[in-house]
Amino acid sequence: MTFYYGADYYPEHWPHERWNTDAKMMQAAGFNVVRMAEFAWVKLEPKPGEFDFAWLDEAIDLLAAHGIKTVLGTPTASPPAWLMMADETQFLVREDGVRSTYGARREYCPTHEAYRAASDRIVAAMAEHYADHPHVIAFQTDNEFGDNCFCDLCRAAFQRWLQDKYGSLDALNEAWGTIFWSHTYQKWEEIPAMRNTAIAHNPGLQLDWKRFMSDTYVDFQQRQIDILRAKAPGKLITHNLMGFGYDKINYFDLTAPLDFTAWDNYLRVFWSDKSEVDVSHMALGHDTMRSTKQAPFWVMEQQSGPTGWSTIAEAPRPGELRAWAYQGIAHGADGMVFFRWRSCRFGTEEYWHGVLDHHGEATRRYHEVVQMGQELAQFGGLVAGSMPVAETAMLLSYDARFGFQSQPNNPQFHYNQHFYDLYRGLWQRNVAVDIVSEQEQHLSQYKLVIVPALYVLSEQTAHTLAEYVRAGGALLVTARSGVKGLANEVVDTRLPGLLREVCGVRVEEYDSMKPDQHNRVIFDVDAIKGKEAELRVWAEWLEPEGAQSIAHYSEDYLAGQSAITINEFGAGKAVYAGVWGDSELFDTLYEWLLPQIGVEGIAAPQGVEVVQRKQGGQTFSFVINHSQEARHFIIGEEMQELISGKAIKGEIILPPLEVLVLQHN
Numbered sequence: 001m002t003f004y005y006g007a008d009y010y011p012e013h014w015p016h017e018r019w020n021t022d023a024k025m026m027q028a029a030g031f032n033v034v035r036m037a038e039f040a041w042v043k044l045e046p047k048p049g050e051f052d053f054a055w056l057d058e059a060i061d062l063l064a065a066h067g068i069k070t071v072l073g074t075p076t077a078s079p080p081a082w083l084m085m086a087d088e089t090q091f092l093v094r095e096d097g098v099r100s101t102y103g104a105r106r107e108y109c110p111t112h113e114a115y116r117a118a119s120d121r122i123v124a125a126m127a128e129h130y131a132d133h134p135h136v137i138a139f140q141t142d143n144e145f146g147d148n149c150f151c152d153l154c155r156a157a158f159q160r161w162l163q164d165k166y167g168s169l170d171a172l173n174e175a176w177g178t179i180f181w182s183h184t185y186q187k188w189e190e191i192p193a194m195r196n197t198a199i200a201h202n203p204g205l206q207l208d209w210k211r212f213m214s215d216t217y218v219d220f221q222q223r224q225i226d227i228l229r230a231k232a233p234g235k236l237i238t239h240n241l242m243g244f245g246y247d248k249i250n251y252f253d254l255t256a257p258l259d260f261t262a263w264d265n266y267l268r269v270f271w272s273d274k275s276e277v278d279v280s281h282m283a284l285g286h287d288t289m290r291s292t293k294q295a296p297f298w299v300m301e302q303q304s305g306p307t308g309w310s311t312i313a314e315a316p317r318p319g320e321l322r323a324w325a326y327q328g329i330a331h332g333a334d335g336m337v338f339f340r341w342r343s344c345r346f347g348t349e350e351y352w353h354g355v356l357d358h359h360g361e362a363t364r365r366y367h368e369v370v371q372m373g374q375e376l377a378q379f380g381g382l383v384a385g386s387m388p389v390a391e392t393a394m395l396l397s398y399d400a401r402f403g404f405q406s407q408p409n410n411p412q413f414h415y416n417q418h419f420y421d422l423y424r425g426l427w428q429r430n431v432a433v434d435i436v437s438e439q440e441q442h443l444s445q446y447k448l449v450i451v452p453a454l455y456v457l458s459e460q461t462a463h464t465l466a467e468y469v470r471a472g473g474a475l476l477v478t479a480r481s482g483v484k485g486l487a488n489e490v491v492d493t494r495l496p497g498l499l500r501e502v503c504g505v506r507v508e509e510y511d512s513m514k515p516d517q518h519n520r521v522i523f524d525v526d527a528i529k530g531k532e533a534e535l536r537v538w539a540e541w542l543e544p545e546g547a548q549s550i551a552h553y554s555e556d557y558l559a560g561q562s563a564i565t566i567n568e569f570g571a572g573k574a575v576y577a578g579v580w581g582d583s584e585l586f587d588t589l590y591e592w593l594l595p596q597i598g599v600e601g602i603a604a605p606q607g608v609e610v611v612q613r614k615q616g617g618q619t620f621s622f623v624i625n626h627s628q629e630a631r632h633f634i635i636g637e638e639m640q641e642l643i644s645g646k647a648i649k650g651e652i653i654l655p656p657l658e659v660l661v662l663q664h665n
Contacts (some may be wrong), residue, residue: 003380004335005373006033006068007355008301011059012043013344018360019062022341027066029355029366030373034063035300035337038073038143039105041122042080048118051125064135071238071300071337072126072136074224076119077143078105083118090115092149096196099151104348109149110213110220111157123224127231138236140300141224144264145239146217146249154216155193161212163188175487176204203407207456207488210402214250225257238262240300241292243285244435245416247405250398252437255292263289264301264339267324270313270351277320279327279626280427283609284420284435286331287388288396291435296387298335299328305343305353305365312351319657321365322372323624326659330611330622334384336376338369379642379661386615390432391599393446394423397438399456403488409480410512412537418580419452422478425587429594429601430610443468447599453580454481454499456488462498469502470570474597476589477503478577479510479538495540496576503576504547504567510540510578511558520554521563521579528592533585539563540578547576550592564589573597605631608654623660630655639664 007026011019026034037044037056045051060070084090084102091100092109100107108115130136166172169185178184183202185191194201194209201209221239228237236259241251243263255261265285267277289297302325306315316324325336340354355369356362396419404415426433434446438461443449449468454461454477462482469475482497484490491497495507513519519539523531532554541558542549547567553559567574575593579585594600602610607627613620621639625631631654638649642661654660 001334001381001384002032003376003384004033004069004298004337005376005380006031006035007304007338007341009034009036009059009063009341010039010344011036012040012055013346014342019059021360023062023066023068025356025362025366026063026068026341029370030377031068033069033071033137033335033337034341035071035073035140036060037126038075038140039078041075041078042082044075044126045080045122047082049121051129053126053129060133060135069135069137071138071140072130073140074119074123074126074142076108076122076141076224079108079115079118083115084108087114089151089153092147093151093154095148095150095194097150106144106147109151109153110146110216111149111154116220116223119220120223120227123227124231127228127235131232131235136235138238138259139228139232140262141221141237141239143240144242145221145254146213148213148248150193150195152193154213155191157216158193158209158212159188159191161215162191162208165208175489176202177489178202200406203403203488206406207399207402210248210405211250211399213248214253214398217249218253221254222257236260238298238300240264241289244288244419245281245285247401247416251288251292252398252439258293260295260297261289261292262298262300262335265299265324265328266301266303266307268303268307268313268316270308270311272313279324279609280424281420282324282327283331283427284423286328286333287433288435290332290388294434296332296334296385298337299325299333300335300337301339302328302336304338304340304355304369305357306351307353308351309348310351316365317657318364318368321368323626323657323659325372326622326661327609327611327624329383330388330609330613330624332387332613375643378645382642382663383613383620383661386613386618386620388432388611389614390434391445391447392426392431392450393434393436393440393443393448394419394450394452395438395440395454396435397454397456399438399486400454403456403484404453410537412513412515413580415453418478421581421583422450422452422586424583425590426601427609428587429590430604431594431599431601432611443473444471446473447597448474448476448594450476451481452478456484456486457482457498458486459498465499466502466569469572469574472571474572474593475502475574476577476593477574479540479580499574499576500545502567502569503565503574504545504569505562505565505576506543506545507578508541508543508561510538513537513539519556519558521551521581521585522554523551523564523588523592525550526592528588531588533581533588535563535579535581535585538580542576542578547574550575551589605633607631608633619664621660621662621664623654623662625654625656625658628656633660635662637665
């Protein structure tokens with residue numbers, strides 16, 4: 001198979017006479033792919049219906065002469081002025097009711113039919129023109145979908161979406177409980193968009209609005225996909241997502257019709273005030289993106305220099321670009337594309353640096369990219385197509401995620417951070433993790449399924465989880481699970497609601513904690529007996545109903561009450577953690593739980609990440625020292641190290657930010 005390695009390239013930003021130099025330097029770096037044209041709408045269609053592909057044809061052919069294929073982006077994220085000025089209702093309306101104006105990108109209303117028609121036209125023209133081009137291998141839809149629009153057109157589309165979902169106003173009013181505050185709707189047209197209001201909208205409306213906007217972008221993309229499949233059959237289709245942290249669109253839905261998932265990965269960013277890079281966050285992003293299709297993915301934008309618009313972030317340190325890129329490959333990437341090739345001399349992203357600086361000459365970062373290209377030329381095709389194989393899964397619920405956005409329950413709580421706190425303890429142990437949706441029915445392949453704060457819970461999901469445990473699986477559920485039904489209404493049963501039986505516990509009382517409020521969990525079982533961990537934000541008083549208490553509170557009125565339980569259910573086990581804590585709390589829990597259920601990580605020194613990719617009986621281990629200090633690492637059996645080409649065994653010294661790629665015999 002082919003491993004794709006390259007950069008995002010914008011030939012339209014540079015003099016024509018520079019193109020050949022760029023192509024030669026890319027070839028020298030080992031590149032075999034570029035992404036182009038995702039922001040080139042006005043260059044491709046300078047006037048309505050008048051297309052100019054000659055410049056892009058020349059760029060594609062020039063790169064092809066140097067062994068480089070092309071992924072083309074449909075340019076619909078950044079429309080030309082002539083389109084938007086023709087009808088300003090095409091601009092999205094913000095939550096405060098103010099309409100955006102021209103000057104940025106992704107500023108369009110995704111439901112506007114005129115904008116959709118113009119998008120259809122440019123996508124169709126590109127697809128027809130490049131349908132048979134041998135060096136165009138794929139299309140990327142748009143770019144990083146998608147900001148919410150709150151205009152009247154979206155409001156009308158929302159009302160139609162609700163009508164399709166509920167069928168009648170009586171059903172909607174019942175589901176949302178609109179009798180509260182006398183909000184009963186008698187006409188579909190009365191239902192508002194989720195713009196700013198005096199206090200807060202009905203929770204049912206809020207959740208359905210977020211679902212609707214997610215579906216709107218899925219539908220907007222599907223129109224492009226349908227055109228591309230009809231007019232350019234055989235070309236692969238992808239989209240550049242924004243990793244685990246982006247939470248406005250259901251990425252499981254968005255990626256379902258794509259041929260492969262791609263995402264944009266940045267670590268040292270200008271909006272962060274942290275000097276230290278936490279590569280475990282990046283690992284979660286890779287695992288999430290891989291898991292959307294349970295297949296190898298691409299990184300379509302990999303950070304290649306300092307980022308910035310008006311201000312500039314710290315530069316990647318020597319070795320970081322290579323280590324970060326190898327981490328993506330370790331977690332399942334079959335394509336690694338740096339953003340961008342050369343830092344632009346104009347526009348909003350002048351300081352979003354590329355592989356090359358503004359002067360266009362080779363620098364330290366370029367040579368680091370060249371080194372990696374030379375390495376991948378030796379073994380990239382060997383590892384392409386292989387995948388990490390996980391025995392542990394974490395359930396990512398967009399209903400819960402959307403629900404917490406409107407009602408975090410505690411101002412200190414963030415669903416994304418809670419999810420990460422649970423993930424980090426697994427990552428530190430080098431335990432492979434898949435990120436699954438609520439629609440995942442094949443849980444039996446996992447020894448452990450972790451369910452973080454499943455706030456909105458359907459009967460179907462509850463049944464799936466119960467059957468997984470009954471058949472012998474191990475389940476870990478955390479606080480505020482089973483609180484809501486699908487209409488975002490609080491259940492009228494003891495919590496954890498539909499998970500009460502499988503967990504064998506009821507929540508007697510809960511406490512939403514203030515920032516200065518403290519309590520601790522003391523563990524009561526086996527090797528971790530007597531160990532303590534700080535909890536924060538939330539504490540639930542648990543009453544076992546067949547479950548065994550494995551941890552209790554040490555302070556306040558909850559002192560002595562159960563905080564974490566485990567329940568035998570069928571052939572499996574269900575752990576319920578009635579607390580939210582940082583990664584230390586869950587790390588202690590994992591110390592006891594993982595050996596109980598036979599989940600084993602890979603032993604490694606602190607700061608060293610080990611990830612395995614497997615295919616057809618072949619295993620590759622990626623060993624990455626993310627620390628700034630040398631680490632000693634033991635290889636128990638002789639293996640072929642694919643970067644150096646040498647056979648190695650025994651104790652080795654791994655320098656800072658160094659990488660090993662081991663082929664098991």
